Amino acid sequence: MIxxxxxxxxxxxxLAPHTRADSALEYLLTEPHADTAKAQPVLVKDGQxxxxxxxxxxxxxxxxxxxxxxxxxxxxxHRTLMALDERQFDRLAQQAETFQPLLQGLxxxxxxxxxEQRGKWEQMLGGKVDLxxxxxxxxxxxxxxxxxxxVGKQVAGIACQQINVVENKKTRAEFCLADxxxxxxxxxxYATLRSLLGLSERLAAKGxxxxxxxxxxxxxxxxxxxxxxxxxxxxxxxxxxGTLTLNRVSSTAVDEALMRVPNGYRNKELDFLK
Numbered sequence: 001m002i003x004x005x006x007x008x009x010x011x012x013x014x015l016a017p018h019t020r021a022d023s024a025l026e027y028l029l030t031e032p033h034a035d036t037a038k039a040q041p042v043l044v045k046d047g048q049x050x051x052x053x054x055x056x057x058x059x060x061x062x063x064x065x066x067x068x069x070x071x072x073x074x075x076x077x078h079r080t081l082m083a084l085d086e087r088q089f090d091r092l093a094q095q096a097e098t099f100q101p102l103l104q105g106l107x108x109x110x111x112x113x114x115x116e117q118r119g120k121w122e123q124m125l126g127g128k129v130d131l132x133x134x135x136x137x138x139x140x141x142x143x144x145x146x147x148x149x150x151v152g153k154q155v156a157g158i159a160c161q162q163i164n165v166v167e168n169k170k171t172r173a174e175f176c177l178a179d180x181x182x183x184x185x186x187x188x189x190y191a192t193l194r195s196l197l198g199l200s201e202r203l204a205a206k207g208x209x210x211x212x213x214x215x216x217x218x219x220x221x222x223x224x225x226x227x228x229x230x231x232x233x234x235x236x237x238x239x240x241x242g243t244l245t246l247n248r249v250s251s252t253a254v255d256e257a258l259m260r261v262p263n264g265y266r267n268k269e270l271d272f273l274k
């Protein structure tokens with residue numbers, strides 16, 4: 001899962017001056033029914049963000065470049081690279097518009113199939129199409145409201161404000177936003193993180209269902225009116241992707257080699273039916 005959300009890039013950022021430095025934030029991901037939490041480092045350096053072990057998958061990294069507003073999904077298991085940006089999602093949206101009526105009717109029919117029948121249809125389609133996920137791509141996003149509760153908390157010794165994401169009067173997610181100064185983030189690193197969160201929000205708005213079709217979980221959560229860095233994120237939706245909590249933060253220098261895509265990996269296109 002890809003769980004960091006969701007603030008639009010600021011046109012200007014007013015921070016107390018810091019020297020330019022790298023930032024390393026370590027989050028702990030607690031998944032449902034898991035006995036132990038998994039460390040999920042978030043490294044920020046020179047306009048890039050590397051999220052290692054995204055969603056608790058040790059073989060999945062995300063590399064974001066602010067100048068290009070692009071995320072590269074690095075799949076170490078399959079040795080592939082997949083680029084995600086707004087252009088890609090606009091193209092997918094055009095493909096989805098053609099298939100939308102089919103998907104809506106398909107979703108109704110799939111509910112009547114037994115698991116065995118569904119498996120046979122998937123085999124007939126070459127084993128490359130998950131019918132359950134395909135039908136899910138037809139679901140339209142529901143309206144979400146972001147509520148500043150005014151409740152203060154402490155996470156890893158850092159003060160933050162609790163934000164609730166509400167859908168149909170039910171809280172679907174809880175965030176806690178901290179002032180970047182309390183994390184000793186430089187202005188450049190904070191701008192890079194905000195840029196990533198802003199892109200995540202826009203991609204979520206363009207294709208929540210489509211993202212799930214490709215195994216990319218992007219909660220549709222908009223914090224664009226609120227400043228700060230998420231240091232605690234709890235998913236309360238039906239997906240139950242777990243809780244992400246800041247464990248520690250440092251300004252230790254980040255190795256430049258970590259912020260490059262691996263050699264020898266093949267590019268993978270993001271397509272609607274691949």
